[in-house]
Amino acid sequence: MAYSRSLLVPLLSLFWCCSLLAQDQVIEVRDVDRILVQYRQLPVFLSLANVDIPESGPIRQQALQRISELISGQGVQVLYDDAYGHDEAGIPRVYLRRGQAFVNVILVSEGLARYVPSAQPTTYERLLANAAAIAERDGLGLWGDGAVASAPPAAAAPARATIPEPTVAAVPPEPSSPPAARPSPQQTEPAARPAAPRPSGQRFVSELNATYYYPEGHPAVANVHRNRLIVYNDEESARAAGKIAAPAVNVASLPADDGSLQAADRVFIQGEQLIARAQAMPATRERDRAYTEALTVLTEAVQRYSNLLEQDENNEALGEKLRRAMQLRYGAMKMRRSPG
Structure with missing residues (x-):
């Protein structure tokens, strides 16, 4: 279901602008592909x-x-797009920006990393391609004497690049702030990379730093912007990233959607009741499950209200109901604790 552009585009734009200003603290650089960042009050590994x-x-x-x-x-500023994907252990791949320069680009410009193009080039790849060309031209690091492009060199330390650190002044608008997968206890120490699991055909998704993962297309994530989702090829990858399966919620038990405002209101009222019940519970996993159920029901309410608003874009009262449902849905997502 699509939201009304006249109402939602300004709201989403404001949200993304605010999120892009956020700075997240780097806790530890454990390895080149295990960077521990305090993201929205959660310690998460990024690559x-x-x-x-x-x-x-x-x-x-x-x-x-x-x-x-x-x-x-x-x-640092953490920039994520679902096109970046994740590694074999389920760790999200991101761009990290410190000040006006990207860590990814600095490494490539100094010959400490190779640029790996995407199947469909993403926003910042032009910077990486330019940095790689300069590093190769100047024989830095991996491109030094005796180095072969397809294999790491056995040579000594590279000289630092003499070019200034690339800036973002001329790049296109940024993608959204990332998701980040919360590390599971098994990820607290570096481990040998597991073989990539064979895709089963059923993909799974999880929203940003949320606890749970869902089958792709699940109502709980149906209206979530794609840049707020991490996509996993199978459940093993989702679990490796520290996610847990969402408790089952029977959406079919909700009032039938006959396209009426009354039916949408009944779903919203049910979502309000679930939120109130969760708020009255102690901070336990049972409360997390209650918030997850509220999230799913309120997502259904958002879908129904947005569908109605598509047909009546100037209905301010309906727009207010949609705004309230979105607000409660976001609250349900934020109130769930992370596993562990």
Whole structure:
């Protein structure tokens, strides 16, 4: 179901503008692809998008040191798009911006990482492509004497690039702030990379730093902007990222959608009641399940109100009901605790 553009575009634009200003604290650079960030009050592991760093050797150590120099203990801006995907362990790939420069681009410009193009180029790949061309031209790091483009060199430390750090002044508008998968206890120490699971055909999604994952297309995530979702090829990948399966909610038990305002109101009232019940409960997993049920029901209310508003865009009273349903839905999502 689509929201009314006249009402929702300004709201979503405001939300994304606010989120883009946020700075998240880097807790620890544990490895080149295990960067621990305090994201929205949750410690989450992130890896870098569109770059490849050797699995071992001096270049990897230099890259780790350089990342630590740039962002360890610092505030960064985390930029995510679902096109960036996640690694074999379910860790989201992101762009990290410190000040006016991207960590991803700095590593490539200094020959400490290779640029890995996407099947469909994403927003910042032009910066990476330019940085890679300069590093190769100047023979930096991976492109030094005796280095082969397809394999990591065994040579010594690279010289630092003499070009200024790339800035974002001329890049297109940013994608949304990322999702971040909360690490499971098993992810607290680096481990050998597991083999990528074979896709089963059924994909799963999870919203930003939310606790639960859902089958793709589930009502609880049907109206979530794609840039707020992490997509997993199977449940194993979702669980590896620290997500847990959402409790089942029987949407079919809700009042039938006959296209009337009364039917939408009944669903919304049920969602309000579920929110009130969850608020009265102690902070337990049972309360988390109650908020998840409220989230699903309120998502259905949002869908129905938005469908009605499509047919009557100037109905201010209906627009207010939609706004209230969206507000409660967001509250239900934020109030759920993360696992552990």
